[in-house]
Amino acid sequence: MNRSITQTISIILAISLMAALASCKNHDATNFESNTKHELIEFIDGNVGQAVSISVVNAENTYQYHFGTLSNGDTPNNQTIYELGSLTKTYTGLVVAEAILEGKVELDKDIRHYLKGNEYKNLELSNQYITLQHLLTHTSGLPRDFAVSREDIEQGRYFEKISKYSTDDYFDDLKKVKLGSTPGEDYLYSSVGTNLVGYILESVYQKPFELLVSEKITSKSGERGTKFRRTNFEVSEVTVGTDGNGNQMPLASAYWFASGGLTSDVDSVTRYMQHQLSSEPEVAISHQILGESWTGHGSAFYWYTTKDDSNEIMLYQSGGSMGTSSWLAIYPSKNVGIFIVTNVAGDNTQPKLEVISDKVFDYLMAYNKASKSDA
Incomplete structure (x- = not known):
């Protein structure tokens, strides 16, 4: 065969192969739905009694x-109701942002200004007092919990301990606690600190924290299913999960208060993500980075922050109750939000x-890119 003809055929075959590969790649990129479903099906792996739900917000879709x-x-x-665990903290942070806008609180002010009485001389160390910024970033020096120990x-x-633990008990412990580190120096995850934020907000507004979340967030976002303490009938509707070994676990939402007490459903959290992607001024404040390490990881108003592949x-935030695990991610510049929840709380479920x-998120970005190129 003539060499030039052979070269021509080879070039044509190479172009055809490249076109076929590009076509396959484009097909894969646009197959967002099947790729996402595959991940979820593989995650539950046919486990009886395990469920998983996801909501992805992409602009108006x-x-x-x-x-x-x-x-x-x-x-x-x-409409399936789950405990949200620590996703509650992002609601708490958003109420704080609203309180800043309304001049009710200041990030750098001594929190004792918002507490009644002069019984909290212990809430400082090395002449450094605790601020709301310290509480929002888990750098207050307060312990993880009051009611229970690791033992x-x-x-x-x-559950015996938390069922008997009251608000009065909390403030008694707050008067006696010794800070584990100087405020602002070390990160120590503290539900004690987050609940203190809830109590501070109740003090400055003179309203129950549950009502504040309703007025400042869920009435705006349209979340009908996001609630704190429920009636006995409603409690029976909350999904009961397992610990990863098949053991059914009790609910603990009410005890966790501003730190983890919310329950909600996919429809409502979808509306919450849309609210988090809105142009509301309190949302912008709550996304402000309050602290950042050299690695690029940081913290906002009870959000953890990092940068995606586009440097955005x-x-x-992750959420975990005794029997539920969840994950919530917001990409403001991409107008994307992702919420995943399952009725299992094993050691590695949240990761x-x-x-x-x-x-x-990668599947969605590939889908969006392919859709634009096809348009």
């Missing part, structure tokens, strides 16, 4: 999928949800 079965045999849907948890006394800020969220 939303994608919501549910897989698996709950312990009662039902399939989850947009209580290991010996199975956790991503905000995230798995984070991995899924990252993959779903």
Whole structure:
């Protein structure tokens, strides 16, 4: 065969192969739905009694999928109620942002200014007092919890302890606590600190924290399913999950208060993500980075922050109750939000949800890019 003809055929074959590969790549890129569903199906891996739900907000579009079965045999849907755990903290941070706008609080002010009485001389160390910024970034020096110790948890006394622990008990402990580090110096995750923020907000507004969340957030976002303490009937509707070993776990929302007491559903959290992607001034304040390390990881108003592949800020928070795990990520510049929740709280459940969220975001970016090139 003539060499030039052979070269021509080779070039044509190479172009055809490249076109075929590009076509396959484009097909994969636009297959956002099937890729996302595959991740969720693989996650539950046919485990009986395990369910997983996801909501993805992409500008005006939303994608919501549910897989698996709950312990009662039902399939989850947009109205299935879950404990949110620490996702509650982002609501608390947003109320703080609103309070700043309204001149009720200041980030750098001594928090004792907002507490009644002069019984908190212990809330400072090395002449450094605690501020709201310290509480919002878990650098106050306050301990993780008051009601229970690690020994209580290991010996199975956790629920007995928290069921008897009251607001009065909390403030008694607050008067006696010794700070573990100078405020502003070290990171120490503190539910004690987050609940203190809730009590401070109640003090400055003279309203229950539950009402503040309703007035400042859920009435604006349209979240009908996001609530704190529920009636006995409503409590029976909250999904009961397991600890990862198949052991059914009790609910603990009411005790966790501003630190983790909210329950909600996919429909409501979808509305919350849309609110977090809005241009409301309090949202912008709550996304402000209050502290950042040399690695680029930081913290906002109870959000953790990092940067995506485009060097744009991503905000995230994980939530865990005794039997539920969740993940929430917000990409403000991309106008994207991702929420995943499952009725299992195993040792590695939350890290798995984070991995899924990252993959779903990549699938969505590839889909958006392919859609623009096809247009």
